[in-house]
Amino acid sequence: MEWVQENVLISDDKSKIDIEKVCQLLRDTYWANDRSVDIIQKSMDHSIVFGVYTDEKQIGFARVISDQAVFSWLLDVVIDPEYQGKTIGTFLVESILKHPAVEHTKFALATKDAHSFYEKFDFMERAAMTRN
Numbered sequence: 001m002e003w004v005q006e007n008v009l010i011s012d013d014k015s016k017i018d019i020e021k022v023c024q025l026l027r028d029t030y031w032a033n034d035r036s037v038d039i040i041q042k043s044m045d046h047s048i049v050f051g052v053y054t055d056e057k058q059i060g061f062a063r064v065i066s067d068q069a070v071f072s073w074l075l076d077v078v079i080d081p082e083y084q085g086k087t088i089g090t091f092l093v094e095s096i097l098k099h100p101a102v103e104h105t106k107f108a109l110a111t112k113d114a115h116s117f118y119e120k121f122d123f124m125e126r127a128a129m130t131r132n
Contacts (some may be wrong), residue, residue: 003095008088009053010095017044017051021058025078030112032076043076048101052079052092059083062092064102072102073110093121 003010021041035043044063053062060079066072074096077093079089097103108128110117115125 001089001099003091003098005091007054008059008091010092011051011053012048012099013051014044014049016053016058017049018058019044022061025080026076028081029076029078031110032086047075048099050092050096051089054083055118060088060092062096064096064099066102066105067102068105070105072105072107074107077109089117090120093118 002011003014019037019041021063021110023035023037026035026040032040040069047063047065048087050056050062050064056066060083062077063075064072074093077089077092079092109123111118
């Protein structure tokens, strides 16, 4: 699937993903800065991935883990800092939520600091149990 808005392309085509760019983007996050290339690749192999591109250059990434019937988990949503604040992240999440494999599932995510961003997509903060 592909979505286009102005000069931004979002695609779920894994062959388009620039693993080096994804590693660079995730290295600058608080949640994934210690992941190895091998772990990032394995996580992508077992996810629906979304690359964000402009002018043939990857500028963002996200992935979804899902049973494609009931539940989906949104992870690793990241936009290159140079392109933040231009509604590209909004376009990315909107596109993910419309993906036919997951559009009818209930979504969850975890974030320490982006609550107001995700609330506009009807995500609500709820208590959840986790296991380390």
